[in-house]
Amino acid sequence: MKLTLKIWRQKNAQDKGKMVDYKIDGIEPDMSFLEMLDVFNEQQINAGEEPVAFDHDCREGICGMCSLFINGEAHGPDRGVTTCQLHMRMFKDGDTITIEPFRAAAFPVVKDLVVDRSSFDRIQHAGGFISVNTSGNTIDANTIPVNKKDADAAFDAATCIGCGACVATCKNSSAMLFVSAKVSQYALLPQGQVEAADRVLNMVKQMDEEGFGNCTNTGACEIECPKGISLENIARMNREYMSASLKG
Amino acid sequence: MAKSGLLKSSIAKKVAMALSGLFLMLFLAQHFFINMMSVFSADVFNSISHFMGTNPLIQFVIQPILIVGVVFHFIMGFVLDIQNKKARPVGYASYNGAANASWASRNMIISGSVILAFLALHFYDFWFPEMVYKYIEFNPADETRYFHELAEKFVSPVRTGLYSLSFILLSLHLRHGFSSSFQSIGQNNKYTKGMKNFGLWFSVVVPLGFVVIALFHHFNH
Numbered sequence: 001m002k003l004t005l006k007i008w009r010q011k012n013a014q015d016k017g018k019m020v021d022y023k024i025d026g027i028e029p030d031m032s033f034l035e036m037l038d039v040f041n042e043q044q045i046n047a048g049e050e051p052v053a054f055d056h057d058c059r060e061g062i063c064g065m066c067s068l069f070i071n072g073e074a075h076g077p078d079r080g081v082t083t084c085q086l087h088m089r090m091f092k093d094g095d096t097i098t099i100e101p102f103r104a105a106a107f108p109v110v111k112d113l114v115v116d117r118s119s120f121d122r123i124q125h126a127g128g129f130i131s132v133n134t135s136g137n138t139i140d141a142n143t144i145p146v147n148k149k150d151a152d153a154a155f156d157a158a159t160c161i162g163c164g165a166c167v168a169t170c171k172n173s174s175a176m177l178f179v180s181a182k183v184s185q186y187a188l189l190p191q192g193q194v195e196a197a198d199r200v201l202n203m204v205k206q207m208d209e210e211g212f213g214n215c216t217n218t219g220a221c222e223i224e225c226p227k228g229i230s231l232e233n234i235a236r237m238n239r240e241y242m243s244a245s246l247k248g
Numbered sequence: 249m250a251k252s253g254l255l256k257s258s259i260a261k262k263v264a265m266a267l268s269g270l271f272l273m274l275f276l277a278q279h280f281f282i283n284m285m286s287v288f289s290a291d292v293f294n295s296i297s298h299f300m301g302t303n304p305l306i307q308f309v310i311q312p313i314l315i316v317g318v319v320f321h322f323i324m325g326f327v328l329d330i331q332n333k334k335a336r337p338v339g340y341a342s343y344n345g346a347a348n349a350s351w352a353s354r355n356m357i358i359s360g361s362v363i364l365a366f367l368a369l370h371f372y373d374f375w376f377p378e379m380v381y382k383y384i385e386f387n388p389a390d391e392t393r394y395f396h397e398l399a400e401k402f403v404s405p406v407r408t409g410l411y412s413l414s415f416i417l418l419s420l421h422l423r424h425g426f427s428s429s430f431q432s433i434g435q436n437n438k439y440t441k442g443m444k445n446f447g448l449w450f451s452v453v454v455p456l457g458f459v460v461i462a463l464f465h466h467f468n469h
Contacts, residue, residue: 072344
């Protein structure tokens, strides 16, 4: 496959950055998108040019590191995949592909296509955990019976890998889907219910402080989420939040 | 205990938008019902309008609440839109919004702005003259004037066209707003599918009904 790549190049966080056009040849349809970028970077290095910086880690769709806004969509045109699971067969020979970093005030660009998503970490630190004594007498979680339906819904929420596609794709840069998945994961389980009120209030407060936008229920996040996290989680978080706020 | 953000958090704002929106949709439904009467019977329309225009509870309690609701919904809508734009200071070179969300859901600020412009015209046409008639000139109550005042406004093809165009945008606003309100107040459950279907019908039937009323009076004058 022969392709034209339009890639966002930005030297560092202070640089203004710009889109740069490149040509690339010899791409196999069965390559993953990241493998295509590996080939591209090899071409850049061989030509004595600066390779493009992009995030990646596990390359099997579970770490959430690979980001990229490809042809106007988070993780590209495929559904239910991260960028490492996106294959070049989704594109045609001769296509022009636009590759940009995830855009949000809360996800500042570090270099080229790499963004700083530590705002998600700070939201997690604000309440995305349960407080358990781990000094040696920890009670096995399995000793507490959990309704199957709740356990399944909690597990579904827990599959969120914190990639940030929800923020990147939302026209408002809202982080509601991510935060609601973390809130739901614990709110549905007895182990998490003890701190449920504090958790939702603290996590939403941190989310707002990080500068994410407001949710307007377009549903784009649910469509683009590689793990299929449902909007039901946002409704649950809204209920949890209002209930916790009214209780004071 | 963590501090409540009931007044300024992003969730509180969306719940407030949803509740004010639901309230306005309720108002819209009764407005639709009353106006539809004008197509079937001038007398019935006149007597309901007279009741609405002279009942103290409606005039001095419900009407101010409605105005506060309208003003709040618009101001909050613009505030949220400004905040949301700030949340992405550098935009995308390529953004395929249609790939994952409807036009109506992505452009509530546009449909809302058209509705706001329509309301300015609507207030100029009906509400301000009504206030002047009753509370400034202190004219005597006339139970027969309402149908005539309504029909008179739709003689103009420009006004009839502007009203009809606004109702199309109202339809798009309701198309997203109805189901979105329930999601915002935390209702996403086994009733959601039925509620979305009802919302779809509501967003078509009510604005279309208003268009029919405008055209009816335009062509029957």
